[in-house]
Amino acid sequence: MTHRSDPTSSSEGTGNSRRDILTMAGLAGSALAVGAPLSAAAQRAPAARPASAASVTTSRGAIGKTRKLGALEVSSIGLGCMVGSAYFLPFPGRQRMISVIRDAVERGVTFFDTAEVYGPFTNEEVVGEALAPFRNKVAIATKFGFAFRDGKETGRNSRPDHIKQAVEGSLRRLKVDAIDLLYQHRVDPDVPIEDVAGAVKDLIQAGKVKHYGLSEPGPNTLRRAHAELPVSAVQNEYSLLERSPEGQILSICEELGIGFVPWGPLARGFLTGRFGEGTRFASDDWRSTIPRFFPDNMKGNMALFAVVDAWAKRKGITPAQFSLAWLMAQKPWIVPIPGTTDPWHLAENLGAAAVTFSTADLQQIAADLARAPVIGPRVLDPSTSANGVEARQR
Template sequence: MKNDGPGISKRQFARREFLAAAGGVALAPLLCGLASTAFAQSTPAASSPRTARVEGRRRLGDLEVSSIGLGCMVLIGEYGPAGEKSEQIRLIRDAHDRGVTFFDTAEIYGPFTNEELVGQALRPIRNDVVIASKFGFNVDLKTRKALGGFNSRPEHIRQSVEAMLVRLNTDRIDLLYQHRVDPEVPIEDVAGAVRDLMAEGKVLHWGLSEMGPNTLRRAHAALPVTAVQNEYSMLWRGPEQQILPICEELGIGFVPYSPLGTGFLAGRVKPGTAFGPNDPRPQASRFQGGNLEHNLALFDLVSAWAERKSATPAQISLAWLMAQKPWIVPIPGTTNIEHMRENLGASSVRFTPQELAELNTAASKIEVRGQRLQETVLSWSGVEAPPKK
């Protein structure tokens, strides 16, 4: 998106008129000077006043972690080219030096290479951190190939965890998620397999990702669930309907993945953005054509609040998530060390109750268009486990 000067283009002005008509915040006093899109482009992470370190701790059930974690999936090139391994390790260790104690990976990332990277990076500080990983996809442990579909059979869960321990250079998985529900295996059987591993000290806590509400209740009844990991951001608020209320009722923590809307809320998905050949974002209809143009109204809102709070759009978006509930711990991922430091600065952004209500009201009046994921991946979300016979 081009900005030729301090003025606001006609298209930008039209989007701001849309925000006002939708009942957004009073943008006039907030949008003086550079346009909000230009702000996102011209304010490097390193110049943000909020880049020191993550502040505070939060509890996922009875598991204490830093208030912001690090999602490690992108380090192996899931959304773009992977960096040098030495730089990836440096980023992970720098995050720890800045207060991060919560690191998220999964066996399917690679497969296996992401766990190996995380294990190598965290080995010197293993006892100071919490490692979360995931099982559930059908991966051949010998050939290291994803075979397609799911596999949460109890014997496979054990094999997966035993292999995880080797790759992660550790004797226990602090938080083990079922990555996706296996439509052929009752959740009670999954819980039983995890319970056995917990009794042996190989798993300390367990959780679920992208399950349906009934499965979550059944899982918790079978074995107390520590955390749920689902997509959640200002761009996708689906968990607010059923999953977050269940988590609050049952004392389960919530870990949002893609808390920046896969970069959209940080200003990194715009018309004309060039994506790599393996980047899945162009396949999501929310980033296509008129949908993307329409959804930029949400980024404009976030950018206006960034100016108001002397922060960046990414920091506002993460701080908004953390302000929803004290048991929400976002795990933004990035291959850029300055972006990682910028993200951690969100922990110092505070909203008064009045500000949060104002921002919530404005955001809720912007209808996001398009689906959040590709059709195939979307079909894996919210699946309910079969009843136990």
């Protein structure tokens, strides 16, 4: 089938099939609390999976648990807000995204992620409006690092003067006096990271930024940045389908006391069970460019999803909950930020905070994953990737 995201979808996957799974996992009661109607299929579905501890945590405000990203304390699961404005069409509409963000606050989420490039600019505006009533209760992360012309992104730019200009725009759109966590969105190979960290340090001293982060940095650049200004968090793609951070980056974070924020923790919906080997993405869907989702590779990667699905059934939870809980089980300073525009899936994702694994569980999961290798590269042309870039020396 050819797939396009619908207005109730998210970058992490949606559709009645996932909603039915959520219902069968015992989450229907909490989903109904936010006014989402049961689909006809969900009403007919048998209780194929038992309710688990995860289902209990989806009542409002019940997430409760926090984690540390450096010195910044946030909810153990955050919300990636990008899906409201960027990359996955059609967008849900401003009011729907505001509603989901505010629902997340009521459910105990205190960590919200956006960036100036999402839109560009419009996502920060939505997040700012949504969180204005809760400003003292939440932490907002945003990102700089791109240049724009006529409302379009034109390439990387992390020159110190541009960083300070970008932050002024983000502060205005977010309706805040200070940004809780400011990431360099991608490393600019033409600007020494010491100059970038120095600009952020100036912003911290001016009271406009509280914590410093990097997204997808090269390992040497991460060390150099931290030596100049303590890095609170690294944000990289990390999921059961993309485990490259398990090389150097997670080790460096552990060594230096840096938190880690996985983006794409549900592999753009793959780990929810929404897609299968017959899925074909429309040309205007970003996933159509990802080699792991090309037809032959997708077919091969279904072996990995079979591992996820089997473990989810064993634990009495959904594949999405298993995938998020597995990430959090890797390190106590990992905070995933699944994105969604659907209150059902928000409730489902937050249920992962209650899932636990024994040491024996984690060992067996690792053995099972080893028998289901990921098929296909992360990007089509690694030579042009903005991930893992090293900044030039001073």
